[in-house]
Amino acid sequence: MRFDKFYFGSLQIDGSTYEHDVVIDHGEIRKRKKKPSKKFRDEFGHTPLSVEEDIPWRCHRLVVGTGAYGRLPVMKEVKRDAERRNIELLILPTIKAIEVLRQDPEDTNAILHVTC
Secondary structure, three states: OOEEEEEOOEEEEOOEEEOOOEEEEOOEEEEOOOHHHHHHHHHHOOOOEOOOOOOOOOOOEEEEEOOOOOOOOEOHHHHHHHHHOOOEEEEEOHHHHHHHHHHOOOOEEEEEOOOO
């Protein structure tokens, strides 16, 4: 998987441009469906990443890119679930998350936020 470019609101992977959050699950890319987390928006001021979403847990490491400015909230239940599943959880601004994915993608899944 080749990460070509990341700009506020846009991410390019293997030559394809995504203007929405993405989930990478064993090399497959899909749109992040954040609707289940929208009910927590008022509490966080932004739609957070919650365990209500389809998180790609089948891995040893999950990288969460929190956006250009690192503002995507990750709920503590996600952190607890990762710990319970014995999955290394890395929560980083998206540009740093991409760097991690470039360096060591083996058995790593990701959720990448493309804005804030």
